[in-house]
Amino acid sequence: MDATTKEKIVALNKEIALCANRKDLTEATTLFKKAKENGWCNSHTYSGIINTNIRCGNISNAISLFEELKCSKQKGLRIDVITCTTIMKGYTSIGDIKSCLELIKHMMNQNPKVLPNIRTINTFLRGCVFTGNIEQADKMILNMNKYYKVIPDVSSWEYYVTLLCQGLKLDKVYPILGRLKNDNSMLFGLGAMYLALARALSLTGDIKGCKKALKSVNETLLKEEELDKVDDRNEDDIDGGDDIITKSKVVSGGKRAWKSSHSIDDNKRSQSLELFREHKRAEMRSEIDNINKFIDSLNEKSLGINTLLPYYLKVLSIPPSLAATTQVTASNKTFIKSNFVKQLVNGIKDKFGLTYSLTQIRDESTNNILKQLEDMLENSINDEGHIDVNRVFSNNNSNKLEICSGGGEWAVNQASNDKSSNWITLELRHDRVYQTFTRSIYAGLNNLLVLGGDAMDIIPNHIPSQSMDNIFVNHPEPPQQIGGVDSEGKHLLTNNFFEETTRIMKINGLITIVTDNSWYAKFLMRQLSPIIRSIGLISVNLQRNKSNKNDKNNNTEWEIYDSDEAINVYVGKPGVECGHVIDASSYFDRLWKRGKIVDRYFILLKKTTHSTGKIHTLSSTKVSSSSDKVEPSESTSRMSMKRNKKLLEGIIDIDTKQQNKKIKFD
Numbered sequence: 001m002d003a004t005t006k007e008k009i010v011a012l013n014k015e016i017a018l019c020a021n022r023k024d025l026t027e028a029t030t031l032f033k034k035a036k037e038n039g040w041c042n043s044h045t046y047s048g049i050i051n052t053n054i055r056c057g058n059i060s061n062a063i064s065l066f067e068e069l070k071c072s073k074q075k076g077l078r079i080d081v082i083t084c085t086t087i088m089k090g091y092t093s094i095g096d097i098k099s100c101l102e103l104i105k106h107m108m109n110q111n112p113k114v115l116p117n118i119r120t121i122n123t124f125l126r127g128c129v130f131t132g133n134i135e136q137a138d139k140m141i142l143n144m145n146k147y148y149k150v151i152p153d154v155s156s157w158e159y160y161v162t163l164l165c166q167g168l169k170l171d172k173v174y175p176i177l178g179r180l181k182n183d184n185s186m187l188f189g190l191g192a193m194y195l196a197l198a199r200a201l202s203l204t205g206d207i208k209g210c211k212k213a214l215k216s217v218n219e220t221l222l223k224e225e226e227l228d229k230v231d232d233r234n235e236d237d238i239d240g241g242d243d244i245i246t247k248s249k250v251v252s253g254g255k256r257a258w259k260s261s262h263s264i265d266d267n268k269r270s271q272s273l274e275l276f277r278e279h280k281r282a283e284m285r286s287e288i289d290n291i292n293k294f295i296d297s298l299n300e301k302s303l304g305i306n307t308l309l310p311y312y313l314k315v316l317s318i319p320p321s322l323a324a325t326t327q328v329t330a331s332n333k334t335f336i337k338s339n340f341v342k343q344l345v346n347g348i349k350d351k352f353g354l355t356y357s358l359t360q361i362r363d364e365s366t367n368n369i370l371k372q373l374e375d376m377l378e379n380s381i382n383d384e385g386h387i388d389v390n391r392v393f394s395n396n397n398s399n400k401l402e403i404c405s406g407g408g409e410w411a412v413n414q415a416s417n418d419k420s421s422n423w424i425t426l427e428l429r430h431d432r433v434y435q436t437f438t439r440s441i442y443a444g445l446n447n448l449l450v451l452g453g454d455a456m457d458i459i460p461n462h463i464p465s466q467s468m469d470n471i472f473v474n475h476p477e478p479p480q481q482i483g484g485v486d487s488e489g490k491h492l493l494t495n496n497f498f499e500e501t502t503r504i505m506k507i508n509g510l511i512t513i514v515t516d517n518s519w520y521a522k523f524l525m526r527q528l529s530p531i532i533r534s535i536g537l538i539s540v541n542l543q544r545n546k547s548n549k550n551d552k553n554n555n556t557e558w559e560i561y562d563s564d565e566a567i568n569v570y571v572g573k574p575g576v577e578c579g580h581v582i583d584a585s586s587y588f589d590r591l592w593k594r595g596k597i598v599d600r601y602f603i604l605l606k607k608t609t610h611s612t613g614k615i616h617t618l619s620s621t622k623v624s625s626s627s628d629k630v631e632p633s634e635s636t637s638r639m640s641m642k643r644n645k646k647l648l649e650g651i652i653d654i655d656t657k658q659q660n661k662k663i664k665f666d
């Protein structure tokens with residue numbers, strides 16, 4: 001191959017990599033086809049196209065491409081550690097740890113072997129954190145050096161220790177921390193590890209140990225801040241903008257050297273990272289305060305299973321619907337309730353520390369507790385797998401669900417101020433579900449049910465029709481973080497999502513979506529407009545109640561930002577009229593504010609039996625009352641819209657400024 005062709009191949013691979021960044025699957029696919037036609041494909045080309053598919057949420061396509069690479073007969077074209085790590089990222093994004101394990105086996109069966117490297121291992125461990133799989137993380141840490149000759153780095157330890165602490169397996173944590181605490185290269189993960197330990201000790205009731213661990217977190221954060229001034233960070237460890245951000249190269253290189261050799265884009269990225277790290281430390285300090293308050297509130301008697309039991313009865317890590325809860329025969333699938341209940345109980349035991357808690361009590365009490373748990377689940381779940389929330393709480397209160405609830409802070413705040421309602425959080429990532437679980441304990445809540453799993457699996461399969469009074473989505477992930485109309489990233493809030501959420505809403509129930517991203521708010525408006533009436537929703541036309549200015553619930557901190565024939569997008573603060581009981585913040589709310597993105601956009605929709613096609617008028621002091629009248633308003637004739645690029649062209653320019661400010665995380 002001549003030098004010019006080589007250059008062309010390198011350039012093309014770079015182009016595909018850039019497509020992955022901006023989630024432009026069409027362009028990436030065209031470039032990939034071109035590479036194939038010219039016989040230019042190498043493992044970088046495959047890695048690029050697989051990565052683009054994963055970033056656009058097209059995992060099945062990514063898997064097919066990886067299979068194609070595996071079977072390729074082209075000379076020199078074979079899987080390597082980069083392509084394998086890339087596809088592993090895809091598997092972990094859908095929580096498929098089994099496929100990760102099969103992949104590693106396949107890598108080791110190659111001749112010559114494709115050895116996993118530290119990135120492969122950390123991708124795997126991160127998958128374990130996302131799914132709460134302590135057992136597999138345990139095995140990996142034990143075997144990684146022996147079989148793959150890879151030594152755990154600070155990220156590996158942070159993932160592992162976090163998981164062990166969640167399972168309250170503290171006998172394994174102490175020796176690890178003992179070994180790592182004087183190792184400088186571990187500094188940027190130690191704070192998070194001590195914090196995980198403090199959280200665990202607060203639950204086991206070891207107040208003295210907890211205080212000591214909190215002190216270590218504080219000390220580590222101070223050291224981290226010092227070192228941060230000369231640190232060169234590995235941004236690949238940042239995902240989704242939060243939590244497990246760990247650093248393997250503590251003082252190698254130095255930020256100044258890094259900056260000088262990189263472009264303006266790199267500098268921007270570096271600023272984003274700085275901002276992100278600051279945010280992470282601030283969040284950790286705020287958690288230290290929470291834990292301190294909590295342990296101070298405990299009296300002499302330590303926290304035991306009896307105190308934790310009510311919380312174990314209100315946390316469910318729901319397995320994907322096809323995983324062992326259904327029996328698949330040639331002709332149909334049958335839901336098997338007993339399998340489902342068993343999996344839920346195992347989830348609480350393994351992922352939330354119940355197994356450890358049970359070891360602290362006598363055998364007969366253990367059986368009693370497990371029986372209570374099983375009875376509650378048997379009672380609250382019907383033969384189709386639907387969870388009756390009112391049975392879980394044994395009351396007839398209103399049910400209010402936050403989807404994509406992250407670490408649960410917003411919902412915990414709402415629930416604390418709305419004790420006469422049942423609040424439910426629903427979140428995909430186990431680490432965030434676990435955070436919600438502990439927050440609920442710290443806040444002493446008895447009106448919060450914490451659900452873990454994929455909303456698009458749980459809502460259709462496990463939430464009964466007409467059971468929710470309010471649904472909230474705060475800061476949903478847009479199909480893109482930056483970029484324009486070419487972005488083809490998947491996002492949760494599709495029409496299918498709205499159909500499903502409408503089904504589970506009671507008549508007159510409200511759905512409130514809040515985003516920091518004006519582009520996305522408009523995107524949703526245009527996506528929903530043509531179908532809103534047909535699925536039984538209307539957009540609520542908020543009104544200021546002038547006669548009632550002194551009413552603290554009469555929120556006037558909003559205005560209409562944009563509207564079409566069917567939907568209003570508001571800018572400002574959603575208040576009680578939107579179901580927000582109090583003004584509360586969340587992790588992402590604060591993250592964006594830190595990045596100077598302060599405006600909030602919201603859409604408020606109401607379920608109605610009669611699809612009048614009118615935008616509904618609701619007084620700002622009322623929350624979803626059945627006596628609301630439907631006011632005549634603008635015509636809501638179906639917009640005849642051309643989808644995708646054409647549809648979005650009109651809104652892209654307005655938001656360029658905002659998007660430029662936005663921190664890029666993925």
Ligand SMILES: C[S@@+](CC[C@H](N)C(=O)[O-])C[C@H]1O[C@@H](n2cnc3c(N)ncnc32)[C@H](O)[C@@H]1O
Binds near residue numbers: 405406407428455
């Ligand atoms: C940008 S974060 C917002 C979190 C939180 N609402 C906040 O404001 O801090 C979006 C959250 O949605 C979760 N998520 C994404 N897809 C989901 C799905 N299919 N089911 C449940 N949660 C999902 C992500 O894990 C993430 O925690």
